[in-house]
Amino acid sequence: MSGVATEALSSSVLVLNRFYMAVHVVSVRRAFALLCRELAEVIHIEEGQYANYNFESWREISELKASLKEPHDDWIKAVNFEIQVPRVIRLLFYDRLPKQTIRFNRRNIFARDANRCQYCGRRFPTSELSLDHVVPRSRGGETSWENIVCSCVKCNVKKGGRTPHEANMQLIRAPVRPKRSPLLSVKLGNPKYESWKTFLDNAYWSVDLK
Numbered sequence: 001m002s003g004v005a006t007e008a009l010s011s012s013v014l015v016l017n018r019f020y021m022a023v024h025v026v027s028v029r030r031a032f033a034l035l036c037r038e039l040a041e042v043i044h045i046e047e048g049q050y051a052n053y054n055f056e057s058w059r060e061i062s063e064l065k066a067s068l069k070e071p072h073d074d075w076i077k078a079v080n081f082e083i084q085v086p087r088v089i090r091l092l093f094y095d096r097l098p099k100q101t102i103r104f105n106r107r108n109i110f111a112r113d114a115n116r117c118q119y120c121g122r123r124f125p126t127s128e129l130s131l132d133h134v135v136p137r138s139r140g141g142e143t144s145w146e147n148i149v150c151s152c153v154k155c156n157v158k159k160g161g162r163t164p165h166e167a168n169m170q171l172i173r174a175p176v177r178p179k180r181s182p183l184l185s186v187k188l189g190n191p192k193y194e195s196w197k198t199f200l201d202n203a204y205w206s207v208d209l210k
Contacts, residue, residue, distance in 0.1 A: 008074035008085050012187060014196045016043065016090040020050075021097065022199045025184065028076070031089050039093065042086040045195050052090070059083050072192040087195045102181055106131065109148055111182035113175075118149035119159065121172050128152065134175065136161045145177035 013031035015024040020043075026034075034040035035055040042053040044061075053061060062075075062084040069075065074085035102108060109131060116123050118132075132151035135141030138161055149171065151159070159167045178185075184200070187193050 008076050011074050011085055011192065013086060014088045014193075014199060015040070016088065016199060017097070018091060018093065018095045020090065020199065022196075023091075023094070023096065025187070028074075028085050031086060034089060034091070035086075040089040040091050043088040043090050044086065045088075045198060058086065072194075074192070087193065088199065102178055104145060108178070108182045109145075110150055111186050112145075112178050113150035113173075114186075116150060116172070117152040117155050118171050118173060118175070119151055119155040119164070119169050122152065124152050130156050132156050132159065134171065135163060139163070146175055149175045 009028050011028055012025050013028060014022055015026055015031070017023045031040070032055075035042065035058070038054065042055075042058045044051045044053065044058075059081060063081060065084060066075075066082050076083055076085060110126055110129060114123070115126060115129060117129070129150050130153060131148050132155075133141045133143070134147050134149060137143070141147050155169070159169055164171055188196060188200075
């Protein structure tokens with residue numbers, strides 16, 4: 001598989017419920033599976049208006065657009081045709097509301113802190129980061145959004161079982177519970193997901209990334 005195809009398959013698709021409310025973010029493979037099974041339709045914004053397409057009509061419109069590809073579009077080449085990766089799909093028979101809680105886990109903490117050590121301020125790959133209790137657990141510190149930060153190994157070792165004050169270290173930013181999904185915020189920084197903003201108002205920023 002080519003690098004372009006791999007990149008297209010690794011992109012994400014926003015999923016709306018029947019009432020056009022964002023409820024999930026799924027992989028391209030999952031999105032096309034839902035479209036092919038006629039459980040979802042593509043929602044495409046054209047000149048400020050919503051356009052709805054089933055799989056066949058989306059395939060047809062993709063063929064018309066194939067010679068006019070935009071820089072941030074993703075395309076997948078099948079045996080007999082090429083199809084554009086949709087950015088948003090709508091479930092035809094799902095009317096549940098989006099979750100209102102943000103998962104407290106490593107991925108979201110790394111995303112909230114932008115992979116930056118909260119003591120030295122340097123960015124690191126996820127594999128080189130650890131999680132630190134600002135107030136150590138031995139002092140009654142909780143495992144919570146307000147007491148856990150990203151830390152590089154060096155800073156974590158230096159701090160040890162002390163508070164930042166005791167270790168003469170300073171947090172670059174106090175840890176807080178995010179109001180929106182940190183991973184979703186990262187996605188929205190990418191121009192290819194610009195159309196998602198139409199469906200993500202402040203009330204529904206806790207959409208889960210799958």
